[in-house]
Amino acid sequence: xxxxxxxxxxxxxxxxxxxxxxxxxxxxxxxxxxFGTIAACLALLCAxxxxxxxxxxxxxxxxxxxxxQVIIDxxxxxxxxxxxxxVHMDSVAVNEVSGNMDAARLWRDPEMYHNEVWDExxxxxxxxxxxxxxxxxxxxxxxxxxxxxxxxxxxxxGTVAEDTVWIGxxxxxxxxxxxxxxxxxxxxxxxxxxxxxxxxxNCCIYTLPDDEIETTDIAGTTVTFGYRSMSYGPYDPDxxxxxxxxxxxxxxxTLEGVEYExxxxxxPLEEIVKVTASLITGEDNITAE
Amino acid sequence: xxxxxxxxxxxxxxxRAVAETAExxxxxxxxxxxxxxxxxxxxxxxxxxxxxxxxxSIPPNRPVSLRGFLGRLTRNTALNMLRTKRAVNRxxxxxxxxxxxxxxxxxxxxxxxxxxxxxxLVKAIDEFLSELPREKRRIFMMRYWYxxxxxxxxxxxxxxxxxxxxxxxxxxxxxxxxxxxRGFEL
Numbered sequence: 500x501x502x503x504x505x506x507x508x509x510x511x512x513x514x515x516x517x518x519x520x521x522x523x524x525x526x527x528x529x530x531x532x533x534f535g536t537i538a539a540c541l542a543l544l545c546a547x548x549x550x551x552x553x554x555x556x557x558x559x560x561x562x563x564x565x566x567x568q569v570i571i572d573x574x575x576x577x578x579x580x581x582x583x584x585x586v587h588m589d590s591v592a593v594n595e596v597s598g599n600m601d602a603a604r605l606w607r608d609p610e611m612y613h614n615e616v617w618d619e620x621x622x623x624x625x626x627x628x629x630x631x632x633x634x635x636x637x638x639x640x641x642x643x644x645x646x647x648x649x650x651x652x653x654x655x656x657g658t659v660a661e662d663t664v665w666i667g668x669x670x671x672x673x674x675x676x677x678x679x680x681x682x683x684x685x686x687x688x689x690x691x692x693x694x695x696x697x698x699x700x701n702c703c704i705y706t707l708p709d710d711e712i713e714t715t716d717i718a719g720t721t722v723t724f725g726y727r728s729m730s731y732g733p734y735d736p737d738x739x740x741x742x743x744x745x746x747x748x749x750x751x752x753t754l755e756g757v758e759y760e761x762x763x764x765x766x767p768l769e770e771i772v773k774v775t776a777s778l779i780t781g782e783d784n785i786t787a788e
Numbered sequence: 789x790x791x792x793x794x795x796x797x798x799x800x801x802x803x804r805a806v807a808e809t810a811e812x813x814x815x816x817x818x819x820x821x822x823x824x825x826x827x828x829x830x831x832x833x834x835x836x837x838x839x840x841x842x843x844x845s846i847p848p849n850r851p852v853s854l855r856g857f858l859g860r861l862t863r864n865t866a867l868n869m870l871r872t873k874r875a876v877n878r879x880x881x882x883x884x885x886x887x888x889x890x891x892x893x894x895x896x897x898x899x900x901x902x903x904x905x906x907x908x909l910v911k912a913i914d915e916f917l918s919e920l921p922r923e924k925r926r927i928f929m930m931r932y933w934y935x936x937x938x939x940x941x942x943x944x945x946x947x948x949x950x951x952x953x954x955x956x957x958x959x960x961x962x963x964x965x966x967x968x969x970r971g972f973e974l
Contacts, residue, residue, distance in 0.1 A: 508901070511860075512914055
């Protein structure tokens with residue numbers, strides 16, 4: 500077959516794909532992309548987070564670490580006051596997110612499964628730790644449902660079939676407790692954390708193939724950060740152009756057998772990095788530079 | 789103006805249909821034409837030919853999407869024009885490069901497809917496209933349907949040219965394997 504014939508056949512491809520390809524790209528070139536190459540190189544050389552003593556000032560990254568391990572030994576810095584973490588933003592690798600996985604939940608036969616709402620102490624017992632981040636961005640308020648989780652258990656043996664716990668912090672809420680949209684940008688502003696121990700999370704589809712996705716090492720935990728430029732309405736009735744775009748960042752990691760997914764709306768990258776670092780280290784004294 | 793109204797003008801044989809089409813979709817048609825033909829005069833000729841073809845085909849057609857309908861007509865017209873003007877247009881245009889890239893997928897042998905085989909191929913291409921992540925599908929379509937250059941696609945998607953080239957290379961490879969596995973004589 501000649502290329503010409505193939506390209507002729509492509510002319511008859513589904514109209515949806517033809518029109519969709521032409522749609523304006525909603526991806527702004529985010530600031531981090533402009534420095535993406537440098538940051539990617541630095542990511543190979545620098546540790547993501549340095550464990551520093553607030554008194555002795557710790558050490559700067561020495562570089563040369565190709566795996567982004569924590570350079571400073573935590574033990575050397577303890578006992579010198581409140582430990583502090585400095586997040587080096589240059590070494591944070593961010594991947595473009597092309598879409599979200601289908602979040603539809605499985606239907607569970609009520610004859611086989613039942614729902615239970617667990618309180619904070621039950622959740623801590625199940626997960627072995629408090630899931631609330633030590634650091635929460637300024638101006639965000641906890642959502643009503645924080646501290647409880649809807650679990651689904653097998654009727655017969657009591658095994659947990661679904662264990663997703665959601666924790667949210669947003670700038671404001673409507674009367675029904677749902678996060679409020681901001682004025683000007685009709686989207687929520689805040690951050691949500693979803694956790695699971697039985698591996699049912701998978702929020703992001705990345706643009707790059709799996710083997711090219713860059714990760715960031717935060718205190719020994721491998722974190723995958725993502726970015727997506729999100730459109731918001733109202734949409735032009737003729738051109739379907741959105742009113743604008745805002746930044747959505749994601750973070751995915753597994754810590755002590757627990758999967759975490761964090762999504763931030765209308766917040767700078769450093770906030771999701773700091774929340775992630777606080778969940779991993781358990782510390783709230785985190786600065787970004 | 790709403791597409792449905794423009795289509796209605798065509799059905800009423802009202803010449804405002806062409807003017808409205810040109811105003812709303814002129815840039816779209818011209819872009820497709822210039823990507824293929826490279827010369828402004830040729831692209832304009834192609835655009836005008838497209839309007840004439842639309843005028844002659846609506847009615848009886850009543851397209852669901854006027855954009856899609858126009859796009860197909862423009863691309864088809866442009867490729868036909870290219871065939872006759874090929875010698876003049878050779879020389880590094882995005883369309884020629886796209887042809888060369890697709891040559892990696894097909895054998896280049898002169899195999900004429902019958903109507904049934906062509907329909908089967910279109911169906912397989914559609915299935916392949918449906919399995920691609922949206923962004924990759926859009927990039928593939930921008931390159932081989934709209935014939936945008938790699939640098940234009942890179943700018944459109946906010947990526948480096950090299951990234952786009954690598955992505956396209958992988959998609960082409962997947963496509964070739966996909967079609968071969970389904971028994972297509974490429």
